[in-house]
Amino acid sequence: xxxxxxxxxxxxxxxxxxxxxxxxxxxxxxxxxxxxxxxxxxxxxxxxxxxxxxxxxxxxxxxxxxxxxxxxxxxxxxxxxxxxxxxxxxxxxxxxxxxxxxxxxxxxxxxxxxxxxxxxxxxxxxxxxxxxxxxxxxxxxxxxxxxxxxxxxxxxxxxxxxxxxxxxxxxxxxxxxxxxxxxxxxxxxxxxxxxxxxxxxxxxxxxxxxxxxxxxxxxxxxxxxxxxxxxxxxxxxxxxxxxxxxxxxxxxxxxxxxxxxxxxxxxxxxxxxxxxxxxxxxxxxxxxxxxxxxxxxxxxxxxxxxxxxxxxxxxxxxxxxxxxxxxxxxxxxxxxxxxxxxxxxxxxxxxxxxxxxxxxxxxxxxxxxxxxxxxxxxxxxxxxxxxxxxxxxxxxxxxxxxxxxxxxxxxxxxxxxxxxxxxxxxxxxxxxxxxxxxxxxxxxxxxxxxxxxxxxxxxxxxxxxxxxxxxxxxxxxxxxxxxxxxxxxxxxxxxxxxxxxxxxxxxxxxxxxxxxxxxxxxxxxxxxxxxxxxxxxxxxxxxxxxxxxxxxxxxxxxxxxxxxxxxxxxxxxxxxxxxxxxxxxxxxxxxxxxxxxxxxxxxxxxxxxxxxxxxxxxxxxxxxxxxxxxxxxxxxxxxxxxxxxxxxxxxxxxxxxxxxxxxxxxxxxxxxxxxxxxxxxxxxxxxxxxxxxxxxxxxxxxxxxxxxxxxxxxxxxxxxxxxxxxxxxx
DNA sequence: CCATAGACTGAAGAC
DNA sequence: CAGTCTATGG
Numbered sequence: 001x002x003x004x005x006x007x008x009x010x011x012x013x014x015x016x017x018x019x020x021x022x023x024x025x026x027x028x029x030x031x032x033x034x035x036x037x038x039x040x041x042x043x044x045x046x047x048x049x050x051x052x053x054x055x056x057x058x059x060x061x062x063x064x065x066x067x068x069x070x071x072x073x074x075x076x077x078x079x080x081x082x083x084x085x086x087x088x089x090x091x092x093x094x095x096x097x098x099x100x101x102x103x104x105x106x107x108x109x110x111x112x113x114x115x116x117x118x119x120x121x122x123x124x125x126x127x128x129x130x131x132x133x134x135x136x137x138x139x140x141x142x143x144x145x146x147x148x149x150x151x152x153x154x155x156x157x158x159x160x161x162x163x164x165x166x167x168x169x170x171x172x173x174x175x176x177x178x179x180x181x182x183x184x185x186x187x188x189x190x191x192x193x194x195x196x197x198x199x200x201x202x203x204x205x206x207x208x209x210x211x212x213x214x215x216x217x218x219x220x221x222x223x224x225x226x227x228x229x230x231x232x233x234x235x236x237x238x239x240x241x242x243x244x245x246x247x248x249x250x251x252x253x254x255x256x257x258x259x260x261x262x263x264x265x266x267x268x269x270x271x272x273x274x275x276x277x278x279x280x281x282x283x284x285x286x287x288x289x290x291x292x293x294x295x296x297x298x299x300x301x302x303x304x305x306x307x308x309x310x311x312x313x314x315x316x317x318x319x320x321x322x323x324x325x326x327x328x329x330x331x332x333x334x335x336x337x338x339x340x341x342x343x344x345x346x347x348x349x350x351x352x353x354x355x356x357x358x359x360x361x362x363x364x365x366x367x368x369x370x371x372x373x374x375x376x377x378x379x380x381x382x383x384x385x386x387x388x389x390x391x392x393x394x395x396x397x398x399x400x401x402x403x404x405x406x407x408x409x410x411x412x413x414x415x416x417x418x419x420x421x422x423x424x425x426x427x428x429x430x431x432x433x434x435x436x437x438x439x440x441x442x443x444x445x446x447x448x449x450x451x452x453x454x455x456x457x458x459x460x461x462x463x464x465x466x467x468x469x470x471x472x473x474x475x476x477x478x479x480x481x482x483x484x485x486x487x488x489x490x491x492x493x494x495x496x497x498x499x500x501x502x503x504x505x506x507x508x509x510x511x512x513x514x515x516x517x518x519x520x521x522x523x524x525x526x527x528x529x530x531x532x533x534x535x536x537x538x539x540x541x542x543x544x545x546x547x548x549x550x551x552x553x554x555x556x557x558x559x560x561x562x563x564x565x566x567x568x569x570x571x572x573x574x575x576x577x578x579x580x581x582x583x584x585x586x587x588x589x590x591x592x593x594x595x596x597x598x599x600x601x602x603x604x605x606x607x608x609x610x611x612x613x614x615x616x617x618x619x620x621x622x623x624x625x626x627x628x629x630x631x632x633x634x635x636x637x638x639x640x641x642x643x644x645x646x647x648x649x650x651x652x653x654x655x656x657x658x659x660x661x662x663x664x665x666x667x668x669x670x671x672x673x674x675x676x677x678x679x680x681x682x683x684x685x686x687x688x689x690x691x692x693x694x695x696x697x698x699x700x701x702x703x704x705x706x707x708x709x710x711x712x713x714x715x716x717x718x719x720x721x722x723x724x725x726x727x728x729x730x
Numbered sequence: 731c732c733a734t735a736g737a738c739t740g741a742a743g744a745c
Numbered sequence: 746c747a748g749t750c751t752a753t754g755g
Contacts, residue, residue, distance in 0.1 A: 059745090088745050113744085117747075138748070144742095193745045266743065365742045387743080393746070425755095427734045525745060545743050567742055583743085 002042060002074055008035070015254070015287045016040045019047075019220070022241070022281035024274070025256040028318055029303065029589035030294030030551070033256050034067060037222055040254065041071035041079060044220055051081035055218040055240070059225045061085045061526050063549050067224075083218070087233050091196040092521045098210035100199050106189045107408045107517050110524040114398065115414040116143050116192055122432070123180035129173040137167055137174075146178050150194040151230050151268020163573075188413040193525075197232045204239040215242045219251050225549065226257030226277075230268040238280055253281065260307060260316050263545060263583045265575065292318045294551055296325025299595045302627050303588045309622050310581055311574075318589070328595045328628040330620070331639070335602040335611050336559065338633060340375040343556055346596065347381060347539055350554050355593065360540040360552040362587045364565040368558055369541050376539075387543030392523050396488055396499040397506060401523060403480040407463050408517050411439060422487050423455045459483075473510040473519050481507055544587045555591035557584075560599045561614035584619050597628065 004013055012032055015025045016039045027033035037056070045051060058064040064084030072079045083090065092110065099108070111119065121139045130136030137145070145164065149156040156178050157171045167174070185192065191199065204211045218240055223229065229237075241251045255277055262271045278284050292300060300318040307316050333339035343361060351357055363369050366387050376383050392401065399422060405415040413435055420431035434456075437446040450457050462483050466476055481503045488503070489496050513519040540552065559565055566580035588595060599620055602611040630642040 086745060110745095114746085121747095140741095140747075147745095196745085264744080267745080367741060395746075425734075429733060543743065569742060579743095 001046060002039070004039060004043060008032075008039060009289075009291065011287050011289050012036045012039070014285075015289070016043050018254075018285050018287070019044065019252050022252065022277075022284035023254045024226075024277045024281075024284050024286045025254065025289060026274070026286065027256055027258055027289040028292060028316060029258060029261060029586070030292040030318070031289035032293050033224070033258075033289060034063075034070075034549070036289065037224060037254075037256060038067050038070045038074065040222065041067065041082065042074045045071070045075055045077070045079060049220060051079045053217055053219040054079075054082045055090070055221045056082055056084035057087055057090060057221070057223045057237075058084065059086065059228065059548060061089060061522075063224065086525065087229070087236065088193055088196045089521065089525050091200040091236075092191075092525065093518075094200055094210075094214060095191075095196065095203065096517070098203050098207055098213075100203055102186060103189060106411075108189050108191050109405050109409050109412050109415070109517075110196070110521050111185075111190050111192045111414065112392070112524045113140075113143070114393070115190070118414050118417070119184050119190075120146075120177060120181055123177050123184060127173075127176055127180060129177060130170070136170060137164075142174060142177060145174065146181065147192075147194055148266070148268060149178075150198070151232075152270075153231055153268075184413070188411055189409055190412070190414075197230075197236065201232055201236055201239065204236070211239065214240060215251065221251065221253045223253070223255045224257075225261075226255040227259050227262040227271055227274050228257075228264040228269040229273050230270055231273070234270075234273040234276070234280070241281075260582060261548075261586050261589075263548070263579060263586055265579050290319075292320045294592055295320065295589065296322065296593055298325045298328050298628075299588065299591050299593075302328050302595065302597075302623065303585055305623055305627050306581060306585045306588065306619060309619075310578060326594055328597065330623075330628040330630045331596055331598045332630065332632045333598060333600045334633050336600045336604055337371060338637060339558065339598050339600045340371040341637065342633060342639065343372055343558070343596075343598065344375040344379050344381065346556065347376070348379065350594070351381070351539075355553050357537065357539075358552040358592075359554045359556070360542060360547065360550075360590065361556045361558060362542055362544050362547050362590065363558040364544060364567055364583070366543055368564060372541065372558065382538040383541050384538045385541040387546035394499070394502060396492065397502055399487070400477070400480055400484055400503060400506060401520065403459075403463065403484065404477060404516060405520060407467055407476060407480075408520065410463075419459055420453075420456055422491070423453055423459075426453060426456065473513045473516045474507060476516055477507045477510045544583050547590055548586060551590050551592060553592045554594035554596075555587070556596040556598065557587050558598050559603070560584075560597055560617040560620050561603060562617060563614075564603070565617050566619070581619060584617075 004016060008016060009032075012035065015023060015036050019040075025033060025036060027036070041054065041056070044054060056064050056067065058067070061084070064086075068079050068082055068084055083093070095103075095108070099106075117139045120142050124130055124139065124142070145159060145167075146156065148163065149159040152159065156175050160167050160171045160174065184190075185195065204214070221237060221240060223237055237253060237255070241253045255274075257274050259271050259274055262269060265271075278286065295303075295318075297320055300320060304317055331342065333342050347359055347361075350359055361369065361372060369385065373383070373385070392398065399418065402412075402415040402418040405412045406419060409415070416435050416438070417428075417431045420426045420434055421428075426434070434449060434453075437449050440446075450460075466479050471479065484503075485500075488499060492499055510516075510519050513522075540547075540550075542550075557565075562568075565584065566577060570576040570580045597620065599616045600614055603614045605612045631639045632642050633639055
């Protein structure tokens with residue numbers, strides 16, 4: 001038996017052993033919440049609970065696998081029966097078992113983001129909306145608005161009014177698109193990410209048999225990262241748990257979360273779920289894990305400083321009983337290009353040091369790491385990148401996936417169209433016509449139309465043939481790859497050998513699956529990593545979002561300048577600005593021993609085709625000078641330590657007066673509740689000679705919701721291009 | 731005259 | 746990779 005009392009602290013022990021009632025674990029960063037879940041899994045297994053009745057919902061499948069792996073390691077026995085993964089993947093497997101009535105008998109396919117975009121584009125075109133209108137939102141933007149509406153469970157026009165008021169003129173058109181898109185999915189038997197959750201909720205409510213069967217099976221539910229669940233997800237937990245205290249429902253739910261780490265409000269996550277948990281489960285115990293076991297005090301000091309400045313004041317103070325630790329470094333490269341070189345050199349140093357070589361470089365957006373990727377390649381340092389483009393985003397992989405999907409679901413419209421478009425002479429118009437004909441069932445017309453494209457006909461015949469053979473996933477994919485080969489060479493004459501390797505990889509991955517549709521679902525839900533084994537010795541590049549829940553000995557954060565971190569998209573509303581703060585908090589708390597914050601003095605502006613002075617991120621400006629050690633790059637690439645002083649003072653608006661005080665600003669404050677956000681926005685306008693170009697007057701309302709154009713012009717736009725910045729308040 | 735192919739630019743975060 | 750613009754083929 002495992003000695004839980006000595007392996008865990010008192011709070012962790014309480015959380016692990018509280019299996020009778022619902023438990024909410026509020027766990028600070030690095031306070032051992034993974035450890036708690038791992039020990040709880042082991043504890044349950046040791047006390048005779050069948051792994052089959054445990055459900056572990058985490059943010060990534062990888063997180064679930066790792067916890068299960070660690071738990072079975074503790075136990076000396078496997079925990080194979082535990083169902084673990086994301087809400088979405090769990091929903092898919094539940095729906096596979098208990099499909100909703102409208103899907104009866106069909107293999108539903110999950111749409112990936114490319115499918116969603118294609119579908120929306122088609123709906124938009126069919127309705128003749130937004131043609132040639134530059135102010136009409138881009139397809140990807142429409143997708144994010146529709147998804148936001150569903151995740152927040154708010155009508156679409158409400159979401160537009162609140163989050164994108166400049167799109168109000170298009171609200172009607174967008175609502176029409178939303179409707180058409182819903183019809184499209186039903187017709188083609190497709191589920192998008194949001195459908196997975198709502199359809200499962202529907203099944204649990206309407207299909208008593210299914211609900212009972214799932215409830216009987218899952219007696220122990222554990223939900224990680226609860227602060228990033230949305231309303232439906234909370235309802236799903238509730239529905240799966242059944243009535244608390246009701247006869248025969250011994251279901252025990254444990255939710256683990258940290259409100260300071262909520263970084264998914266943009267996709268509808270609702271921190272209220274944590275606050276409402278005790279209402280949902282009145283008998284719930286609440287346990288707090290506070291001591292940090294991960295990071296050194298200097299790292300925690302920076303993290304604490306970040307939260308201290310949050311207007312909402314999370315009552316969080318991370319502490320460790322370990323003393324000492326390397327100071328956090330505030331590094332100022334000359335520009336983003338030399339940042340890549342400095343980071344590469346730093347990584348090389350760390351790799352040669354005695355420290356365990358677990359190093360991560362984190363950044364706000366996928367493309368921020370491009371320069372670094374080049375520099376690392378040149379230096380011969382192996383890395384692995386998470387976030388941004390996925391393995392399954394590559395065109396050739398998508399092609400093969402399309403074949404596999406059409407194998408499962410001949411009506412899968414995006415797949416059909418993708419395959420059609422592979423052949424010469426078929427463009428958007430023709431492929432839609434062909435799909436319509438093929439599904440309407442007019443044999444003669446269909447025959448005639450398809451006869452013009454013999455290669456496409458061959459594809460269809462090939463798929464019919466493979467379908468008849470009912471092959472295993474690996475064999476089916478091998479056949480597809482072989483069939484696709486000539487097309488691959490035709491479409492990618494320059495680099496098809498490299499792409500062929502990717503195709504071999506995907507065939508190989510399929511070998512682990514019993515059924516093709518399960519494999520397809522996993523590809524759409526989470527791109528499985530190519531081969532885990534060679535990850536040894538590689539450093540990690542990752543977006544902060546993808547770094548959630550992970551930790552490294554050394555963490556380097558890139559591009560802590562305005563426009564990048566916080567992202568320029570996060571300016572419109574104070575809540576979004578605060579989410580950026582929590583995002584940076586998450587990034588810093590990933591570090592165990594070493595934390596480097598990179599604040600390039602200049603960044604490349606693509607429009608101007610030149611380097612431009614960058615403004616340090618407001619989060620950096622507010623950091624007390626004692627929190628870190630400043631290193632400035634001098635010409636020639638040398639880093640020099642600068643004696644304690646306010647790190648890299650903001651260029652034009654010193655941190656001592658970041659907020660406007662003049663009376664004329666008070667009317668502007670109306671819409672922007674947070675003075676921090678206002679100070680920040682003002683800084684952007686006045687802090688740079690190019691501000692007028694940067695935020696065009698007619699776009700100002702986007703950045704300052706609620707401000708009229710007149711106010712903006714009279715109160716704000718006081719400088720002309722190229723002139724010295726001047727500010728009415730001064 | 732429509733539909734397609736090819737060149738070019740610009741990127742948020744993720745299930 | 747997606748979206749847009751333009752040249753060209755049917």
